[in-house]
Amino acid sequence: MAFLQFLGATQTVTGSRHLLEVGDYRVLVDCGLFQGLKELRLRNWDRFPVTPASINTVILTHAHIDHTGYLPRFVRDGFHGDVYATPASVELSRILLPDSAKLQEEEADYANRSGYSKHKPALPLYTARNARDALKLFKAVGYDKRVDLTKRLSFEFVGAGHILGSGFVKFEFTDDDGSVKKIVVTGDIGRYDEPILNDPETVTEADYIVVESTYGDREHPDVDVKDQLAAIINETVARGGHVLVPAFAVGRTQQLLYLLRELEDERRIPVLPVFVDSPMAVQATRLYLRHEEDHDVDMQRLMRAGRNPLATHAFQLAKSRDESKAVSAAERSTIVISASGMATGGRILHHMRRRLPDERNTVVFVGFQAAGTRGRRLVDGEKEIKMFGEWVPVRARIERLDNLSAHGDWKEILRWLGGFKRAPKRVFLVHGEPDAATALKARIEERFNWQVEIPNYLDKFTV
Numbered sequence: 001m002a003f004l005q006f007l008g009a010t011q012t013v014t015g016s017r018h019l020l021e022v023g024d025y026r027v028l029v030d031c032g033l034f035q036g037l038k039e040l041r042l043r044n045w046d047r048f049p050v051t052p053a054s055i056n057t058v059i060l061t062h063a064h065i066d067h068t069g070y071l072p073r074f075v076r077d078g079f080h081g082d083v084y085a086t087p088a089s090v091e092l093s094r095i096l097l098p099d100s101a102k103l104q105e106e107e108a109d110y111a112n113r114s115g116y117s118k119h120k121p122a123l124p125l126y127t128a129r130n131a132r133d134a135l136k137l138f139k140a141v142g143y144d145k146r147v148d149l150t151k152r153l154s155f156e157f158v159g160a161g162h163i164l165g166s167g168f169v170k171f172e173f174t175d176d177d178g179s180v181k182k183i184v185v186t187g188d189i190g191r192y193d194e195p196i197l198n199d200p201e202t203v204t205e206a207d208y209i210v211v212e213s214t215y216g217d218r219e220h221p222d223v224d225v226k227d228q229l230a231a232i233i234n235e236t237v238a239r240g241g242h243v244l245v246p247a248f249a250v251g252r253t254q255q256l257l258y259l260l261r262e263l264e265d266e267r268r269i270p271v272l273p274v275f276v277d278s279p280m281a282v283q284a285t286r287l288y289l290r291h292e293e294d295h296d297v298d299m300q301r302l303m304r305a306g307r308n309p310l311a312t313h314a315f316q317l318a319k320s321r322d323e324s325k326a327v328s329a330a331e332r333s334t335i336v337i338s339a340s341g342m343a344t345g346g347r348i349l350h351h352m353r354r355r356l357p358d359e360r361n362t363v364v365f366v367g368f369q370a371a372g373t374r375g376r377r378l379v380d381g382e383k384e385i386k387m388f389g390e391w392v393p394v395r396a397r398i399e400r401l402d403n404l405s406a407h408g409d410w411k412e413i414l415r416w417l418g419g420f421k422r423a424p425k426r427v428f429l430v431h432g433e434p435d436a437a438t439a440l441k442a443r444i445e446e447r448f449n450w451q452v453e454i455p456n457y458l459d460k461f462t463v
């Protein structure tokens, strides 16, 4: 007997954790943190629904925190098996998990100082030490390499095209009756024809497919993101202003650098000083250059020609706080890319405080802006924003580039599903808000006539 159980990312986009049981062997695919709404975040503090020590192995589809960020707690609570991830995911996790631990520690610290916690003292969900312990369990496995977990259960990663190191997990196991079954768990599905990364790999066969559905009800706008970016930069330079881009350090920052470098090469924008002001983004950019196994043909061609595809002509990485301040004080037009992507914290706030009051400047949002964040307020047109305890007037232009998403839209998900040569027995939709999952279910049923399930939290299915 084999079972699939959904321990997270059910009708929501965070907390990815899916349990596969084959006989008495248990594999957890992803070990994500719940983020966003308070009711979900509180779930991080609940006892894990399955005893962590009873799980043999964890496999990570990619390094995003909503797929990995629970792992330090999980290890603290008794898990001690192997954690398999692709080589790039292992290295990205070495950056992202300690950073997540630091945020947890800072949050507990803040709760203690401001006295808002019911618990005295407030403790972090996990510590930097827990994150280090978790990282010791990691084992790197490249794409297309079969790993035998037991005599009857194996898996391999194939490229998902979502972020550096992202992979779909393809399982194969022999059931009690001797039949061979295949299960594919997507993690997040990337986009086709994007810069830097390969397209999502086609998978042709599976009995069960667990599919993400973040953009199950949306279509990415049919506009050229490079045209938009060029227009924004040229208009800002004509006014004598600066361009500020709040961007997540892993993925979006590298995509932007690639596009800016292309626009400079094509002489569609002037060569401006481009600053990446985020220590994490600087580290992640190095990994993006080094992991050739993820590069698409254009990226490979540029690298072979000795070009750095992620460096513009006047490119600087700001590492220290002093360097960051110097960037912020520059007189001539600059482009500054810094974290966090939703302006909830990080060095971007210092740049914003200086640049928002001047109508010559532009702030460009490149990712989804969640409710309640400064990014969302700015996108919604608020004229004053609070930061560092003071109100900052918003006179700069606020723009958004919606087309830089790392998730495929419904058309791209259907395109990927179209690669399967025979109908699966069942498709499970996870990692999507209810509207998105429901819309995608209808589209899959209409196009392929497959059986589609939208699991609830803790639902368990025989496979």
Ligand SMILES: [Zn+2]
Residues within 6 Å of the ligand: 062, 064, 162, 188
């Ligand atoms: Zn992701």
